[in-house]
Amino acid sequence: MDLELVSSIYDEEIVPIWSLPFARILMGELSSPLYGSTLELCAGTGYLANHLVSYLGPKGRIIALEPHQGLLEVARERAAEAIRQKKVFFQHHNLRHLRFADSVIDLVFSNLGLYHVLSVEDLLVEVIRVLKPGCRAFFTLPLEGSFQELLSLATRFFQQYQELDIVEYIHYLSLPLRTPAQAESLLHSVGFGDVQLQLRPFPLVFQSSDELLNSPFIRYHFLDVWEPRLRHFTTQQVKSELKDMLELMYGHKPIELTVQAACLIGTKDLL
Missing domain, CATH: 3.40.50.150 (Vaccinia Virus protein VP39)
Structure with missing residues (x-):
């Protein structure tokens, strides 16, 4: 960030x-x-x-x-x-x-x-x-395992669509943890x-996938950092795909990202 x-x-x-x-x-x-x-x-x-x-x-x-x-x-x-x-x-x-x-x-x-x-x-x-x-x-400081709920989901999505540069970069960004x-x-x-x-x-609690994906913290900490390395998607498309995955997993329940x-x-x- x-x-x-x-x-x-x-x-x-x-x-x-x-x-x-x-x-x-x-x-x-x-x-x-x-x-x-x-x-x-x-x-x-x-x-x-x-x-x-x-x-x-x-x-x-x-x-x-x-x-x-x-x-x-x-x-x-x-x-x-x-x-x-x-x-x-x-x-x-x-x-x-x-x-x-x-x-x-x-x-x-x-x-x-x-x-x-x-x-x-x-x-x-x-x-x-x-x-x-x-x-x-x-x-x-945050330790290893922080944001794992979101990062695991994003890694799965990017692997599925062969955005391997992003997968590698997510791993790189995790090294300071x-x-x-x-x-x-x-x-x-x-x-x-x-x-x-x-x-x-402690948990970062978001009431919905929209709140999470539109959070300035998530934007500056993750989405904007990934954007220059995207080859097949725009950031908006990534948000749309992650929104669908989050709603499939959590429905209408609050979403918690654990910070170690x-x-x-x-x-x-x-x-």
Whole structure:
């Protein structure tokens, strides 16, 4: 999903169905008050940083980094009062190299950042560099098996009509969806200790096939991504075929897509 393209509708259409359930998982793991310097990676439109201002202890602050300028503008407008009070600082940042000295950050968190960034390992190396020894990092992410109800259906359809490029691409897009063991190994591999994974699956519920297939989240996350690789069908034809398959399976019942959500937690070892 190209977050720059969806910045104008992100808060209204994407956050409630996608980002907010993960944010609730993350907030359930954080302890308050938050002291010192807290770093957020991939801050989006700032709803989480702005909410966590209420978690801050005396002299606590949140530094929120976001690589997409369109989302950052919304974040700064939302958190104007917290910015004025110097409790939260938003920065445009590509996340390739964190502009902080070693061992200066008290806590790092990222809601879906590991799912959206291209070079996860490089980012995690930077995270463990800037964290103080003994301090923790929290990352929410979807795991393998997410959206399986829709992806299995789409794969079957594309295989039937020899749209093999799409079948291969669906598999390729699933590669960032790690197993629990792979997610834990990711943190271990860059030097985190006391790695924990809290599994918190949740459903995306759609009242009908029309609601699902016309959802901006489904459009930007799947349909628009498949479109350039279609050879025999238009996107509208794909939607029509999937609608028929969904209605055959679910009738008039709500359709649930399972998201295998998790919060990955790691601690930087003491020196």
